[in-house]
Amino acid sequence: MATTLRDVARHARVSVKTVSNVVNDYPHVSDDVRRRVREAVRALGYRPNLAARTLRTGRTGLLAFVVADVEAPGLHGLAREVVRAATSQGFRVVVEPHGPGTLPSARAGGPHGVDAVLLATDVAPPGMVDARLDAGTPLVLLGESGDPRCDRVALDGVRAAADATEHLLRTGRRRIAAIGAGPGEATGPAQPRTLGYQRAVRRAGLDLPAGYLRATAQHRYEDGHRAALRLFAHEHPPDAVFCYSDRLAIGALRAAADAGLRVPTDVAVIGIGDSAEGRYSRPTLTSVSADPAFLARTAVALAVARLDRPDAPPTRITAPHTILPRESTRPAA
Structure with missing residues (x-):
């Protein structure tokens, strides 16, 4: 019963x-x-009886958790926390992927719709934002960049990247490269993680060789592998690499092995994301970790608050982060 x-x-x-x-x-x-x-x-x-709730309140009791890549490291932990946070507020969660130029299938309102959307991506497709806002559906972004019309909770990308770079500096490294910049950053605005890396390098008084900031089309393992191989073939190869994600960093670990380099003796590697893959790689991967429970609780709370106050100004909240030192950045001898 x-x-x-x-x-x-x-x-x-x-x-x-x-x-x-x-x-x-x-x-x-x-x-x-x-x-x-x-x-x-x-x-x-x-x-809760969702049908009765819908009739009474006009709400379905459903939240959509929309992700750019369902296989992204760390996503399962974040999704689990989103479900936990939503359940505590009396909501259920549907998880949906989105690709370039696509919108999630969950519609706003109606018996099969959702009350709000949580979007886990650093780049919110304009069509998605416009469609949701036009329909009056709350859209909460979990990413470092986003539409100023939306509520957002995210890691401070500038601070996280600077902290990661400074961690490498404290281990004695001085030739620190970075992997993960956007393809257009050489001539256009820099993303937060690039700004943080550059800020830490400048503060340390380092004059790094050209080519140490490597752009990648995406954050796949193969992108990190390819960029790291080019760095290791540089006339002045780096003694450390800051990667904008754990996926890129794991690709860099493989590239180091392929190039005959020892990690961390010859080159140190750090990522962002605290993925399960990084915790079980060899060597284990040092990473910057955001608190997934905080991200989830805050995003769900923002969505619920937006349902009650649809005209309130957008809220932006910064999630705390911490460096988790592991084998890949042991101090240089």
Whole structure:
């Protein structure tokens, strides 16, 4: 038999009306009562009647978590946290991929639609943003760059890149290259991670050779491998490489092995993302980690708040990050 609101109320020692208020995220409920009700919801496995909710509120109780690459390192952990955060707010989650020039299939409103979209990408396709905003659907971006009309939560790319580069400097490296710049950055605006890398290099007073900033079309393993091989064939090869993602960094680890270089003795490598692949690579990969639980909780909270206040100014929140030192950046002897 399905768990009812009355079952949750009995378990939490509150009224059925109070449970309904918490499930529907109404204000004016104390933090203690809200916590007790949500604990009861999780303990009993209560699932709201979405059809009744849609009729009553015009909402479906669904959030779409849209990703550019379903195989991206770290995505599974983030998706798990998004589901956990959404469930605590009484929502279910559908996960959808999007490719270049495509829009997610989940429509706004209607029996098969979603109440809000969480988009995990650094580049939000303009068509997607326009379509969602025109439909009045909240769109929350999880990425360092994004449309100023949307709520956003993300790593501070400038600070994270600077911290990663400074970590390499503290290990004694001085010829630090970078992999992951955009193809157009040589003549156009630099992305946050490029700015952070360049800032740390300047602060250290380093005059690095031309060609140390390597652009990649994407952040695939093969892109990191190809760019790293070119760096290792440089007239003055680097003794460290900062990669804009763990995928690029793992490609660079393979390139070092192919070039007969030892990591970290001959060259140190650091990435961003704290992926499972990096934790189990050989050597294990030093990485910059954002807190996926923080990202998920904040993104879901922004989406829910936007449902209640659709005309509020966009909110931008910076997620904390930390360096996780591993074998790939042991200090130089």
